[in-house]
Amino acid sequence: MISYCRLSGGVQAAQAIWVLLLLLSFVFILVRSIGLKRGGVMTAATVALMLLCYVPLQLMTAVIRVERGLGDGDWAYGIMERVPEMFWTLLFMPLTMLSVVMIIDLFRFHHRKLSALSIKAATDNIPVGMCFYLENGRVLLINRAMNAISRKASGRIILRGDELYRCIFSSEETERFSVIDSDRQRILKFPDGSVFGFVRRTIETGSGHIYELTASDISEEYALSDRLRQNNIMLERQRDHLRRFGDLVTHMTIQKEIFNAKVKIHDDLGSTLIATKRYLLSRSEQNREAVLELWKKNVGLLKNEGPMPQRDDYSVVLKAADDVGVKVEITGRLPAAQPAAHVLACAMNECITNTIRHARGNTLFVEIEQTDTGCTAVLRNNGDPPENDIRETGGLRNLRQMVHDCGGFMSIQSRPGFALTLALEYEGEMIHGL
Numbered sequence: 001m002i003s004y005c006r007l008s009g010g011v012q013a014a015q016a017i018w019v020l021l022l023l024l025s026f027v028f029i030l031v032r033s034i035g036l037k038r039g040g041v042m043t044a045a046t047v048a049l050m051l052l053c054y055v056p057l058q059l060m061t062a063v064i065r066v067e068r069g070l071g072d073g074d075w076a077y078g079i080m081e082r083v084p085e086m087f088w089t090l091l092f093m094p095l096t097m098l099s100v101v102m103i104i105d106l107f108r109f110h111h112r113k114l115s116a117l118s119i120k121a122a123t124d125n126i127p128v129g130m131c132f133y134l135e136n137g138r139v140l141l142i143n144r145a146m147n148a149i150s151r152k153a154s155g156r157i158i159l160r161g162d163e164l165y166r167c168i169f170s171s172e173e174t175e176r177f178s179v180i181d182s183d184r185q186r187i188l189k190f191p192d193g194s195v196f197g198f199v200r201r202t203i204e205t206g207s208g209h210i211y212e213l214t215a216s217d218i219s220e221e222y223a224l225s226d227r228l229r230q231n232n233i234m235l236e237r238q239r240d241h242l243r244r245f246g247d248l249v250t251h252m253t254i255q256k257e258i259f260n261a262k263v264k265i266h267d268d269l270g271s272t273l274i275a276t277k278r279y280l281l282s283r284s285e286q287n288r289e290a291v292l293e294l295w296k297k298n299v300g301l302l303k304n305e306g307p308m309p310q311r312d313d314y315s316v317v318l319k320a321a322d323d324v325g326v327k328v329e330i331t332g333r334l335p336a337a338q339p340a341a342h343v344l345a346c347a348m349n350e351c352i353t354n355t356i357r358h359a360r361g362n363t364l365f366v367e368i369e370q371t372d373t374g375c376t377a378v379l380r381n382n383g384d385p386p387e388n389d390i391r392e393t394g395g396l397r398n399l400r401q402m403v404h405d406c407g408g409f410m411s412i413q414s415r416p417g418f419a420l421t422l423a424l425e426y427e428g429e430m431i432h433g434l
Helices: 009-036 040-067 075-080 084-113 116-124 142-154 162-171 219-282 285-300 313-324 340-357 395-405
Strands: 129-134 141-142 178-181 186-189 195-205 208-216 327-331 334-335 362-369 376-379 409-413 419-425 430-432
Touching: 009 040, 009 084, 040 075, 116 141, 129 142, 129 162, 129 419, 142 162, 142 208, 162 186, 162 195, 162 208, 195 219, 219 285, 313 327, 313 340, 334 340, 334 362, 334 376, 340 362, 340 376, 340 395, 340 419, 395 409
Parallel strands: 327 362
Antiparallel strands: 129 141, 129 208, 178 186, 186 195, 195 208, 334 430, 362 376, 376 419, 409 419
């Protein structure tokens, strides 16, 4: 059989390169196995395979040098002359396949094993900025996102954790960022419009403290909250406008009723004058008593002694309830003193609206009980009970503010049915239920 020494120079060189690449692959496997801590058995096996490639490589190199007259290697030539070339081929082919299998297994083990490099690679893919550092400021782990944020805040990459903390939490507003909030968490806004929230947490360990500094991009949340704040300001202005408009409507309604009453008095007085003229022309005793009664009635109205028609807040609300088909049943005596009368009328109006809109009822019950300092009013309806706890928005929120402004108390009950309770303080008379 042909030995390695009888091969051509090109074939000899190709086989030597093959063995050299095989040796380098086992060197790579050895280094990575040590780095991944694969264990002593794996390391020893890899070293043995390296030697199994290293010895033939030295023999092949010596033969090539002898044939090219570059050195003395007769001992190696004699060994390779006695070993058939087929032996080396049958040896290195399984070793090549084994090296491929070992490299594939090495990469699989690398992906399965949790190491410092795999942790760093995982944190770099997280959009949240993270930095872990010791009490002396030495950084244990910082991801790519936190490096980018530190560059935004300071203009450079900060290498110490305590310096990064001071830059974010201790600095006032600079040209690089503005401080939005520092109470619950540190919130900074950068010139590009991005907003980040920073939180530091202390982790207790057996050897000391480790500080975790995180940064979250809350740009969208901040934009939504800012828009909500602007909408609330606009709604507050609209609420004040509607409240003033409601007061104006009430005032105009009362003035209209007073005007209608004056017009009626004027018409009655005109009718009385005409009846008087007729009596003076006829001198009829029958008309005399009728004319006298007319004059007594008109004189009493002019002196405010008669039943002059008038409308107050309660009348306006009751008229509105009648217009929308809601019956109001009042038990007790309504307060006449202001501002208690206005507050109770507004509460009745709000409950009438809620009775139609939410409870789908047609009757409002108002129970008033006098107290030493004023009265207590409880408002209920005959509609459906609320499905959930009532949230005070719109009219109920405005009503609570009115009650608070006049020194009263207000509570809302959702179970077993709707009930609005008002405790009002005032000094003044009461009027009978309308």
